[in-house]
Amino acid sequence: MLVKNLLAVAAVASSALAAPAPEKRQAKKLKWFGINESGAEFGEKNFTGVYGKEYIWYDLNTIDQFIAQGMNMFRLNFLMERITPGTLTSPLDPLYFGNLTEQVKYITSKGAYAMIQPHNYGRFMGNIITDTAGFKSWWTAVAAPFKDNDLVVFDTNNEFHDMDQTLVFNLNQAAIDGIRAAGATKQYITPEGNSWSGAWTWVSSGNGASLVNLKDPSDKLIYQMHQYLDSDGSGTHAECVSTTIFSERLKAATKWLKDNKKQGVIGEFAGGVNDQCVTALQDGLKYLADNNDVWWGAIWWAAGPWWADYMYNMEPTSGPAWSGILPKIKTYFGS
Ligand SMILES: *[C@@H]1O[C@H](CO)[C@@H](O)[C@H](O)[C@H]1NC(C)=O
Ligand SMILES: *[C@@H]1O[C@H](CO)[C@@H](O)[C@H](O)[C@H]1NC(C)=O
Ligand SMILES: CC(=O)N[C@H]1CO[C@H](CO)[C@@H](O)[C@@H]1O
Numbered sequence: 001m002l003v004k005n006l007l008a009v010a011a012v013a014s015s016a017l018a019a020p021a022p023e024k025r026q027a028k029k030l031k032w033f034g035i036n037e038s039g040a041e042f043g044e045k046n047f048t049g050v051y052g053k054e055y056i057w058y059d060l061n062t063i064d065q066f067i068a069q070g071m072n073m074f075r076l077n078f079l080m081e082r083i084t085p086g087t088l089t090s091p092l093d094p095l096y097f098g099n100l101t102e103q104v105k106y107i108t109s110k111g112a113y114a115m116i117q118p119h120n121y122g123r124f125m126g127n128i129i130t131d132t133a134g135f136k137s138w139w140t141a142v143a144a145p146f147k148d149n150d151l152v153v154f155d156t157n158n159e160f161h162d163m164d165q166t167l168v169f170n171l172n173q174a175a176i177d178g179i180r181a182a183g184a185t186k187q188y189i190t191p192e193g194n195s196w197s198g199a200w201t202w203v204s205s206g207n208g209a210s211l212v213n214l215k216d217p218s219d220k221l222i223y224q225m226h227q228y229l230d231s232d233g234s235g236t237h238a239e240c241v242s243t244t245i246f247s248e249r250l251k252a253a254t255k256w257l258k259d260n261k262k263q264g265v266i267g268e269f270a271g272g273v274n275d276q277c278v279t280a281l282q283d284g285l286k287y288l289a290d291n292n293d294v295w296w297g298a299i300w301w302a303a304g305p306w307w308a309d310y311m312y313n314m315e316p317t318s319g320p321a322w323s324g325i326l327p328k329i330k331t332y333f334g335s
Helices: 002-018 060-068 094-109 132-146 165-181 207-211 245-259 275-290 320-324 326-332
Strands: 032-037 073-078 113-118 152-155 223-228 264-270 295-303
Touching (some): 073 094, 113 132, 132 152, 132 165, 245 264, 264 275, 275 295, 275 326
Parallel strands (some): 032 073, 264 295
């Protein structure tokens, strides 16, 4: 259903280009509106963990509730160590991978995108991943079962940080090569950068200069950046710096995308439930939508069964952001 909507949006957009309406021209919209589903990566210090005790998968009913609000992108957090216990090249764990597969199938059966996102910060069992061949093999094994599902999106890894930039490049390239080698040639891949993949530091950190050279034979890379609006950009405070901080922090990355003819997505963003943040979120989403030639969309941080009263929780229907943020931002997305 949503895929058809996307095509309809594209058709409307091109006819709007052909004959722009005089005044009340429909504001530009973003293609991807999503939510980070978080919980299967909980208990990060316990690499095995117990389902329902250390970690939890996502309530499929909430997927429908989000779709009813216009969402079409679900970024699924999980841990690599629970997919391939022990080593990068261990066999896929049938139960944990079974849960991931169940989520992906459910989401994509509804016409929405499922983003497969190892929430690993470039680490495995606590150590920086340096085995690029092993990382490529991991991705080939994980991507293969989804190779015929075009609504799956592969996120190379969540938030590399404090790593050698060449290694971050090599791991991203290994993921791309591994996924394509699995026969998954039609799906989008979102490389992430060093420095927690921040949009505001995308250029200054050196991510731009390095990752611009990633090669994808399918030419379907959507660079994934994250952006929070608090003073240190960490997403750990309810306050936003100003009502324009979101758009300000996006400017350099937007120029980089345009200058280099690349595409991007904001894979994590959030602000507290307060007037200043709501205005900042709207201003930033308008900026992204105005630049939807390079920006695909934005994915809220976060939802999941165990976030309770966490300030950014958008879990239906008790999360503070479900009632305090969602109604005020959803108009920037979709049709
Ligand atoms: C880690 O998980 C195991 C089960 O896999 C459990 O027995 C143990 O108590 C957990 N340890 C911690 C520190 O949470
Ligand atoms: C999900 O994981 C739980 C706990 O390991 C398991 O009991 C269940 O069978 C898994 N579900 C699927 C669909 O694999
Ligand atoms: C910004 C934010 O909330 N980040 C959290 C992302 O999820 C991991 C694991 O669930 C947390 O450790 C981070 O604090």
